[in-house]
Amino acid sequence: MWNKWVAACRYCFNQAIAYQKENGLIGKIKLRNIIMQSNLPEWMQETPCHIRQNAIFDAHQAYKASQDCKFRSCHAPRQTIKFNNSNFSQGRWYPKLTKGLDFKTSESIPMKSINATQLVKTKSGEWFAVFLNETHPKGNNNDGIISLDPGVRSFLTGFDGQKFLEIGVQDIGKINRLCSYLDNLMSRISQSFGHKKAKMRKASSRLRNRIRNLVDENPSLYFN
Template sequence: MEKSWFSTNLKVAQNQNSPQILSRSLMSFLIVSTDSESTGQKSKKIRLFLNAEQRVIIRQWFGVSRYVFNKTVKILENSEVKANWKAIKTGILNDLPEWCKAVPYQIKSIAIKDACTAVREAKKKYQKTGQINRVRFRYRKNPVQSCYIPKSAVSAKGIYHTKLGELTFTENLPDNIGDCRLTSTNGDYYLTVPHKTTQIKTENQGRVVALDPGVRTFLTFFSENSVGKIGHGDFSRIQRLCSHLDQLLSEISKAKGKQKRRRRKAARRMVIKIRNLVNELHHKAARFLVNNFDVILLPTFETSEMTKKRNRKIRSKTVRNLLSFAHYRFKEFLKHKAQETGKLVVDVCEAYTSVRLVLR
């Protein structure tokens, strides 16, 4: 993992005749053959560079999509109206104000569908658990805004290029794309593009690694012939950025006018920087693991339970560090990459992977 902001330590055992961690019967069970190729679907997040006029148009799309979604949810609060988007779509679209008409039809139509889907899921959850879950309205101040974009509107020239004009993608669009999602996250614009891909899977040779996640060290890993650490003692950089972010948020509440807007922009930049650093750590660690091992033992690291105020035994500083490292998000990403490459991630209890227990 060269050119990374975090450290990586790896030690390989000199004595290759050391006793095996796993029994031969378990090893033979793990050595399986997989198909060399399979077809799947994945999504690619492509950043867009827009001029001022294009940003105004896209914000209007977000606003109308949000307005139609909220209007549909309000209509569906009446128990007599069923959440069938095709049945109620025409009435809602015909009743929209004049300022909504310039927005493409599909964006408004799928906003109704999204609202109906959300209401149906809330009703299903109520029937199963008895717990009332109201569908929340979408707000302009939410840091993430999005709207639906049909695949027919996406081309190398841009998105709805006859309306929006040509725009710049940071990378080429993949082949065989599906319907997309246009999102704005902390002022940056992205197009999430689902597309079909051929997944090349390698033979599972039973190379096993156990992981021990933590705070001071993001990951400690050990296999039959190697042991190492990823992100050992490197959290201080993220911690400094988090402290600076806290200071900015404190100043935002006191500032007014231009000073308040400037600090908000600075806080957004800081959030993006922290997230990018954590994402780099997650992506490179996951790539290293799936490239070098076939079976990955990952303990159930209950971060949400450990950070609850009631009966917790760790300090607030440690809680902040745990949440910033986003171990659960890494776990989900690792499982995604393992499925993509034909590797296996096994959820185990901490006794299988804890450094202290293994070294005894």
């Protein structure tokens, strides 16, 4: 069902972009009414109204920022469904519409949300839920100073005047190994055909996600 929702969001976004490219920028409410009341495919009627509306609003914002904005592709690295805060309750999105269906999560998610939420699908088929979480920064009474130098062998090297500290040494080595394996995999993909090539492309997409997660994890791990 989520895949159908993603397709509906992409379709409405592209229709809204196409309309604006032909007719110019108009108000987002007027744009929503035009697209929603147009001759949409029958399968679209089975998808929630709010997610289609939010996709149209995204198209309005994208065209307002740049008239050269691009259409959304089904081959994009990430595809997003945006929900209103009222669309999530009882620990799921549209509980009445999805009654009888279930999903598993690697981490616990809240039963309700006072903020808007999102579902993000990656090219490798993974799904991520996005919830806003209010945090309060803690004060730091430590007056110590450390100088940090980004490196190649390690993510960062620090010196506090007395000793050196290497940050992310093992992660850099793991990233190098994964990049080397990805290069080898891409070489084999170029020599493959048919179903085998498709499976290897999915594997390369998963591998890129692992590399990207490791790269993004280092700064957030040490500076948040």
